[in-house]
Amino acid sequence: MENELKIKYARDYMKNAHKDDYTGHDVAHVERVYALALHIAHNEGNTNTLIIELAALLHDTVDNKITDEKLAYSKLVSFLKSIELTDEEIKHILHIIQHMSYRGGKNNNIEMSIDGKIVRDADRLDALGAIGIARTFQFAGHFGEPMWTETNMPFESIQMNEIDKYDASAIKHFYEKLLKLKSLMHTSTGRKLAEERHHFMLQFLKQFLHEWNFNNNTNL
Numbered sequence: 001m002e003n004e005l006k007i008k009y010a011r012d013y014m015k016n017a018h019k020d021d022y023t024g025h026d027v028a029h030v031e032r033v034y035a036l037a038l039h040i041a042h043n044e045g046n047t048n049t050l051i052i053e054l055a056a057l058l059h060d061t062v063d064n065k066i067t068d069e070k071l072a073y074s075k076l077v078s079f080l081k082s083i084e085l086t087d088e089e090i091k092h093i094l095h096i097i098q099h100m101s102y103r104g105g106k107n108n109n110i111e112m113s114i115d116g117k118i119v120r121d122a123d124r125l126d127a128l129g130a131i132g133i134a135r136t137f138q139f140a141g142h143f144g145e146p147m148w149t150e151t152n153m154p155f156e157s158i159q160m161n162e163i164d165k166y167d168a169s170a171i172k173h174f175y176e177k178l179l180k181l182k183s184l185m186h187t188s189t190g191r192k193l194a195e196e197r198h199h200f201m202l203q204f205l206k207q208f209l210h211e212w213n214f215n216n217n218t219n220l
Helices: 003-018 026-041 048-057 069-082 089-097 114-125 131-143 160-165 170-176 187-212
Strands: none
Touching: 003 026, 003 048, 003 069, 026 048, 026 114, 026 187, 048 089, 048 114, 069 089, 089 114, 114 187, 131 170, 131 187, 160 170, 170 187
16 A cells, blocks of 8 residues: 555544544644644655654544543554554554653653654644644633633742642643743754744743733723
């Protein structure tokens, strides 16, 4: 089977898995990760992109936040065999998918191939910047979490090492995960893109907290 056909079937499989997602792990997210992964691969001089493309397209089809992980893995393995991948290729793709997510920092020390590092960077980039902000609030809303819970707490006073003491919220997620991603990028291309998106998020947080804490004594 030609690689182009394998990728087409993988995209169809992904679209079926994500067609009803409203958590920010939808088809549009996967397509952005796919595009980012190819962009990074090109910039880093990686021309053999089959594993990268398949892992990028399929990475969230087994996400335990949105599906039954055990059942999803069984279905995914069957699918990968059906598109005539070798056992080594399947093993490689599954390793990337299993270890690319943040998971509270637990996956950061897992050794990844350059293909895995590229896909991981691409997925993390989609959690940053304007898109990352939008996805964070979409995810929080879907699971019934508030935007933020604290009052009279300016941007400068929030400490990342103390964030666990606050209730779950969209803003808390920035501090417990998103603001840490810039320093975890593997590739030079990923680091460059992350820098811009990280800066945008900081500006957003400053403005959000300024408006959140607004009262009649605030000088605008």
